[in-house]
Amino acid sequence: KFVRKNNRQLHKATILKGGKRKSNKAPRFVKGFQLFDKVVYEGKECFIFGRRSSGYFDLRLLDGTKVHASASWKKLKRVEYASTLLIERRKGDSSPTFALA
Structure with a gap:
């Protein structure tokens, strides 16, 4: 799954005098x-x-399933640093085998 690295929101609620927007x-x-x-x-x-x-x-799997909504950093151990391509191993059944007649 590919993810973006930038925040695209341009407009904040109030623009300060001088036209400087708040950091988002x-x-x-x-x-x-x-x-x-x-x-x-x-x-x-x-x-x-x-x-x-x-x-x-907020911890989730790549399909969006929530693991925990608010987990403490003390209970986390990093396995891999972030990159633009996220890879997750999934367990599943292999394709069925058919007997040849």
Whole structure:
């Protein structure tokens, strides 16, 4: 799954005098973690989909299933740094085998 690295929102609620807009970005690194890092939380591999300055993170799988809405950074272990291409291993059945008649 490919992900963007920029924030595209152009308009904030109030523009200050002088025409300077407010910054719309959260800090890139929070407690050493960034968006889309692959982490292990309670034995499950997942991705950081949201970060809070308090050090809590929204953890999800690539299909969007929530693992935890607000997990503490103390319970996370980074497996892989973020890149624009996220890769997740999925367990599944192999293709069925057919007996030749």
